[in-house]
Amino acid sequence: MTTPLLLILVAAMAFLATHVAYEWLAKRLLIVSGAEYLVLGVLLGPQVTGLFSPAALDAFQPLVILGIGWMGIATGIPLRLTQLVRVPAVTYRLALVEGVVTIALVSAGAASAFSYGFQLDRAAALIPAIALGAIAVASTPAGLDVAFGGRRRSVPILQQIEVAHGMDGLLGVLAFGGLIAFVHDSSPLLIRSLTTTEWIVVTLGIGALGGTLFHLFLGNEESPDRLVIALGGAVILASGAAAYLDLSPALATFVMGLILANSLRRPGPVTDVLRSGERPLYYVLLVMAGVSWRPESNIVWWLVIGHYLILRTLAKLWGTGIVTWLNRAQSRVGLDWGRALIGQGRLTIALALDYSRRDLPYGEVVFTCAAVSVLFTEFFAARFVRSAAEPLMLPLTQLTATTEAVAGSVTDTVTHAIPGFLRGDREDQPPAYLDGATAEDVGDERSADGADGADGRQQATPTSLPAAEDR
Template identity: 85%
Template sequence: MTTPLLLILVAAMAFLATHVAYEWLARRLLIVSGAEYLVLGVLLGPQVTGLFTVAAIDASLPVVVLGIGWMGITSGMPLRLTQLVRIPAVAYRLSLVESVVTFLLVGAGAASAFAYGFQLDRASALVPAVALGAIAVASTPAGLDVAFGGRRRAVPVLQQIEVAHGMDGLLSVLAYGALVAYLHDAAPLLVRPLTMTEWIVVTLGIGTLGGMLFHLFLGDEDSPDRLVIALGGAVILTSGAAWYLQLSPALAALALGVVLANSLRRPGAVTEVLRAGERPLYYMLLLIAGVSWRPEGNIVWWLVIGHYVILRTLAKLWGTGLVTWLNRAHDRVGLDWGRALIGQGRLTIALALDYSRRDLPHGDVVFTCAAVSVLFTEFFA
């Protein structure tokens, strides 16, 4: 089977999964992560049936970059300033501490596991550990989408969970983007190598420029057909430019989303188009990730995976309860709202797939941790 035909097959399967399987599984069985398509990708890959060849995996890179950028822009669209200022400060304080605690706890545990299991020095273990810490922060709102859909009740605990999801996505993308900028190789055409801060500014500048161009040519256009084409072009331009410069497509697309959310007078139409395209692209990422996945049964791998899953679960459950109690907010939101943050999904897979596609240390281990976490937290979302 030729590579273009395989990519068309993946797109068709993702479309059918979105419009047929998702609603039934989500409503009847409460399965919301789409992890079954990751397993399907493994079955279609070179390790099992061999239907997807190495050439097909390499040819899927544009789809991967588009999917990563799409997950990034959906993380930036909720950051509309006029809505954010209405939220109580305590909600941001609880969410920020929860995200930072998760990043530090998982990052420190993963660094110890990498150093001990792979006999690495601390400096060499930090790169994959920081990547896992950033990925661990991300959580999925899929459980809330299934339970409430677009009709969220105006109660403090649901507001707290939504703010926490937004904060998790923001800090996850920022931390991962900063890591990619830190590891960036010197460009040969530059007079001097750019610093990490300068590469971050370049990444954000790419997204800002993409948002300005979109606003210039479309403005407050609300036609779904035109928005799909325009948004697809904007995401491809932004994420593709970031990938070409060896930067983070998710961070550039997040900046694009923030610009659109705060510059458009009616961003609702853009948000609806993004939501409609998010799930098919996520399933395509899952299929491609499963095809290119190279897991091993090494005991050292399970040591790292165990650290990741256990420490992340503890941070989301006990960390949220502790910070809520210390801020005396338990009467408002309770102590167990962190259970809604256990699930991982779209952004997790996007960042892990981004890391594994780069020539960075222990990419297969990092992606395996993320994939196992998605599988493990599927029924808890």
């Protein structure tokens, strides 16, 4: 099958998955769909049907880099400073400690597994282990979107989960970008080799330049069509420059998203465009990841995968519970809110695919850990969120319903006891001519009422005069 036809096939599958399967499954079954397209990519790959050849896979690399960059900017665009300052400090403290604990625990466990399984020294095992730690901290926000939609900011537990998703994305992108800068080879075009810090500065500079140029040329644009073209070009520019320099496209576009979120006067249209393109590109990444996946049934691989899954789950569940108890915040968010962070999705696949496409040690093992985690957790991400949040939201819902019922009962009682208590009842009644009478009829009625009133006043005057004469 030719490459253009494959491109049309992938685009059609992404469109149908976004507008049909995802919405239907999310609304009716509370399931976050997407991981099945990873299996579809395996079926289309050279290991099963062979529809995707290695040459076709190389031709899709620009689209893969665009998808990785899009996940990076989508992670940075929600971090708007004017909204972040309204969140309590304890919410950030809980999210930060949870993310750091996850990275440290998974990295340490994976380093031990690599050292024991592949007979490596600790220095050689640290690179894939830190990559797994950066991938493990990321969690998908799709579960929160499907389970509760736009209600998240009004409830403390939902606000905590949302902030934790943003903090996990921030820590994961920074840790992964720093690792890529650390293992970066020297460029032959430079006079001297740049240090890790200098490569990180270069990556941040690419994102800052892309965000600044977009703000200057299309800062006040609100047309969706022009924004899609311009934003796609900006992401291609930033992620392509980072990929050309063998740096992290996700970190570069993440910085660009931060700049756009805090520099644009109205970031809403840009956010809508990013969200509309995020899920189709995620499905494309899943298919491409499945096509390029080369898993092996090796006992050492399962040792590393087991360490990754178990330690990540313990960090998300027990780590969040312990840090919440130490900060005495269990009455606010409970001890089980880390259950909502178990699901992994778009950022996980983007970082893992970015690592596996490079010539770095044990790339297939790292990607297999991420792929297995997405397959086992993304389907139930919304149910994880609901099971963690509903026990704390139920008392608030009951209290709201009770308050509304009491207020309605009091209002009805006072209305019956004091007629006319609800001012505006008569004002809300329609004029007489709206019930079938004409304006002339209303005018005649008013004239008759005025005549009757005048006659009444004329009759009342003689009756009052004798009283005055008697006095």
